[in-house]
């Protein structure tokens with residue numbers, strides 16, 4: 001699609017250009033930004049709906065603040081397409097989320113206008129507090145703002161930071177961008193409360209001073225929630241009932257977050273106030289793009305689409321779907337089975353499950369720590385919880401894995417999705433540490449299936465055995481397992497490996513998607529064997545030692561950091577047994593990995609099929625790398 005001619009946006013290279021526009025033109029600029037975001041996402045995919053909902057806010061912020069000095073801390077960073085376009089990156093915006101291109105979230109290494117490197121939710125408030133403390137300690141006068149969504153505000157980190165902000169009271173602005181949506185419908189008590197919020201005294205005084213424009217904002221909003229609101233009003237003084245206010249943070253709002261004038265008016269007022277102020281703005285996720293407005297869940301993260309005929313591309317069957325189907329069967333077979341998700345119903349394949357088993361489905365909000373410990377509580381009362389969580393987000397629940405689950409070896413199954421490199425989301429979202437951090441915890445064991453049938457077998461066995469058991473799988477497609485009730489699922493011995501191809505000299509030990517690579521690189525060389533090392537803890541020690549003795553070399557292959565992963569586990573086991581054999585560990589070296597195409601990255605990082613073939617060739621076996629077509 002060619003770029004339509006643009007007037008205002010074309011004249012803006014840096015925020016300074018924007019500041020020269022007359023205020024009346026800002027809504028028009030917001031509209032241009034909106035179409036540009038639609039165009040970019042239609043080509044490259046990305047976080048369309050969140051970015052569309054934030055364009056007026058973005059324009060207002062850059063009109064008032066100077067992000068060369070002032071710090072705007074965007075939470076998650078997925079709503080910043082407009083911010084990137086306005087801050088010197090419009091010529092590169094088409095590269096977003098692709099190898100070598102702009103990151104999908106903000107990154108301090110990418111631009112001086114980005115205050116934080118981020119991707120996980122709920123971090124903005126603590127980071128902004130730190131920045132405000134640093135500013136005040138040095139006697140500087142730049143401004144600090146955090147922009148946080150209603151979803152991100154469900155995270156304990158955000159709430160704990162708010163509590164501290166209300167205690168320390170630094171001068172800062174918190175923009176609460178409330179669109180009533182996380183990726184799916186938002187959850188939680190504060191979310192319910194926000195629906196009842198009404199104009200506060202401070203706000204009303206401003207109106208009394210003759211700001212007639214205000215009433216057009218709050219009256220319609222008041223009508224939406226008038227019943228709940230009246231009930232609240234009857235019993236409480238609204239100011240003292242406001243939880244933000246009670247925490248020590250001045251609360252202003254709600255106002256219409258799509259009205260640039262309103263935004264400018266309030267932001268300008270607030271910036272001069274002492275202490276912390278929260279401006280509650282109400283926006284619509286997907287605003288201005290019909291399909292995204294009416295279905296913000298589908299269009300939260302879009303793949304490329306035709307803007308003339310915007311239909312979300314049909315999705316092929318994924319590992320997440322395989323998990324959702326398995327969880328459904330497990331819950332049918334045993335009424336003690338529960339599934340807990342920290343705000344990832346869609347991504348974790350749980351839409352169907354949540355409808356079929358609403359009483360044994362819990363969305364705790366963006367609170368992975370809570371998800372893990374709710375699992376512990378359920379297990380302590382004899383239920384059988386499955387905590388469904390992405391590898392990268394389980395990092396947020398690591399202490400809970402140790403302290404709340406592992407110490408007493410509770411029966412909690414961790415269903416870990418997005419294990420491995422994840423593509424466009426990049427460095428913040430890579431699922432490449434879980435083997436290392438889970439392996440270090442006593443009582444916890446972890447497996448990675450090669451296909452959906454093996455996944456089911458592992459989940460079933462994990463639930464049967466009890467104790468903290470993790471099963472992990474990658475992002476992307478998998479062939480569905482034949483539909484069958486749990487009794488008919490094949491059994492698997494927990495901790496057993498499987499020889500996929502016999503060999504004599506060199507053994508490739510792979511897990512999950514690297515097995516396909518290993519088989520390719522081995523070709524039909526009878527000297528090269530391939531083992532599905534599907535349990536990383538416990539390892540299949542007997543099989544490992546049997547193959548290691550007499551082997552020329554072992555090569556481990558994992559889509560995970562080599563620091564503490566499968567290769568490390570193998571080396572430890574060999575050292576303990578006193579077996580001397582050369583071991584090559586292929587996987588992610590001790591570096592962070594940015595956004596890009598995972599398959600290409602596997603090759604670049606040294607564990608794609610060609611890279612494995614090169615290592616085999618150095619050992620005098622395997623297929624010549626140039627014969628590999630992929």
Ligand code: HTL
Nearest residue numbers: 050078119120121149150151152181182183343
């Ligand atoms: N858990 C954590 C700790 N971080 C992230 N980023 C997620 C899960 C996944 N996630 C997002 S965006 C998002 C979630 C749950 C919803 C955020 O809702 P919010 O913003 O109301 O804050 P909105 O989308 O504009 O409505 C990403 O990974 C991008």
Ligand code: MG
Nearest residue numbers: 149150151181
């Ligand atoms: Mg939201």
